[in-house]
Amino acid sequence: MTDYPYPRVGLLIDGEWIYDRPGGEDIVNPSDESVIGRTTHATEADLDRALAAAERGFAVWRKVSPPDRSALLHRVADLVRERIELFAATITREQGKPLADARAEVIRSASFLDWDAEQLLRRYGRIVPSAHPMQQLVVREPVGPVAAFTPWNVPLSAPSRKISGSLAAGCSVIIKPAGETPATTCLFAQCFMDAGLPPGVINIVHGVAGDISTKLVLSPVIRMVTLTGSVGVGKQLSRLAAEGVKPALMELGGHAPVLIDGDVDPANVAAQAVVAKFRMAGQICASPTRFLIHRGVYDAFVTAFAAGADALTVGDGFEEGIGMGPLVNGRRVIEMERLVADAVARGARIAAGGRRVGNRGHFYAPTVLADVPLDAEAMWTEPFGPLALCTPVDDMDQALRIANDAHVGLAAYVFTNAIDKVDHLWSELHCGVVATNSFAVSGAEAEFGGVKESGVGREGGEQGLDAYQVTKTVLKQMVRA
Structure with a gap:
């Protein structure tokens, strides 16, 4: 190649x-x-x-x-x-x-x-x-x-x-x-x-x-x-x-929320999240970013998510077996460092990544932050990079309020096995695209776009x-x- x-x-x-x-x-x-x-x-x-x-x-x-x-x-x-x-x-x-x-x-x-x-x-x-x-x-x-x-x-x-x-x-x-x-x-x-x-x-x-x-x-x-x-x-x-x-x-832009209910298999959802979050190094408008997780599965999800992020191989996109490439320029790396430092200073915990990779190229490790407070800047500023923000919630109504309390509304993701919750959540989310129990995005045959800003x-x-x-x-x- x-x-x-x-x-x-x-x-x-x-x-x-x-x-x-x-x-x-x-x-x-x-x-x-x-x-x-x-x-x-x-x-x-x-x-x-x-x-x-x-x-x-x-x-x-x-x-x-x-x-x-x-x-x-x-x-x-x-x-x-x-x-x-x-x-x-x-x-x-x-x-x-x-x-x-x-x-x-x-x-x-x-x-x-x-x-x-x-x-x-x-x-x-x-x-x-x-x-x-x-x-x-x-x-x-x-x-x-x-x-x-x-x-x-x-x-x-x-x-x-x-x-x-x-x-x-x-x-x-x-x-x-x-x-x-x-x-x-x-x-x-x-x-x-x-x-x-x-x-x-x-x-x-x-x-x-x-x-x-x-x-x-x-x-x-x-x-x-x-x-x-x-x-x-x-x-x-x-x-x-x-x-x-x-x-x-x-x-x-977007800042996609992921609502994860307490009745799902946290390891299965985490495995899907690793692929979706770190695809294109998180540099995509529909990238899942704010993970709002029911307390019943929170610890298990974060543990599995962090392990999957740590297992990804970061490197040149031409190399075999690469799970994630670089960020597009040095400014994006600096922004990741700034957002992570702000979140940690406010009480977040680095569960995976949180650092540059190598001495040449614009590489930043796939990063999972746990216990991210709502006042962390990354919760309201689209990271546009390999940064996942995990926050526990008591129920899906609380997750819904946090998800909608943003000035943007492009994509959102819902994971639950309760059919009534699926219909309630997708209808109440303020966004242009909602995927339920998957991280799929619409193709040529369906409309794509957002609401609000x-x-x-x-x-x-x-x-x-x-x-x-x-x-x-x-x-x-x-x-x-």
Whole structure:
């Protein structure tokens, strides 16, 4: 896998790759801190060209028939699967996750394309009955060029969600990928070009995030904004979008609670928790983080959870048998240290981990904290790292109150063998996605998104194209000969 060369990172504007701009920033392998490439920053003129290209691309793409758009998305999905090893090697090199996780992300990303390719064929309009001698038609049309911003933790599946949805709806898109993981998005865009996408329908720009987002979102060319990222960035882009009265699809942060009742097998739930919590080193918005555990099984769960965390092998994602890779950069390691120190100072106990690993690379041990008080900062600040917080509760009603007392609400998890409690808890949890007796997350076929400050709108499922389309009502007067 390491024989795959790291791809060049360039701007993609109107079907042309551009590599020769001044500026840019180093791209660093988080496992060994080596420089593996460099981004190419867009100039002001480049951004103007990208906007003009997206406008022209939209004029062409919106007129392509739904069956033809569907066929192209299927071709792209096939190319992504054919190039799985190149994608996986690039993801692991840029982001650090183990190869198995990188391959799983590639397969998941292709599924988004296939789903949207079929869903766009089911975007029916309506004929509305009228009291007057006329027809009233409601048709769906693409909203226009889209500005998309994607994160470093899922460098293929996040762009896939947004590009697939945009193109399926008939929109063009300008995407700004994270500076840590730009090559994955470049490889993805090349699949579209190889599948025959017209120039200008996809454009990629790199540079200072704040400057690019301000330029793109405030441009009258852009008619819709979508982000997967932090709550703070989501608020800023939402304010910019509001200035132009543009819709914004925001998939933002989470701080997922896990409610564990006293009637479960604590060792079994702990084994599942180890896999779910430390997947991608906990750097995922739906990562289970706040474990609210019935006192009857608390000690047994924490003991099993800590043992499982200690058993994980931490290392370079290219190595065999690695259970968890590095954090994406040194700032995340420092944040883990800060949150752990704060919790311990307030009375928490380190049951597993709680330390850096090695002298090179951004590694931090899978960490389980026990007896975490509710005033610990980590209980209310999303760690976005390999940090699990365990707190005992007297019953599930207490767990429910703690779970809902947060400003975010993306994912939540419930473990109980009482069917009445299952229905009560999932209905009362303030979040967008709830998994019961598992740590599953929704796939392409079901909507994903949050409530409160975890975002606005949904990606995937039957509603997945809604954000990228508008309805038009057409009144057709009946004329008699």
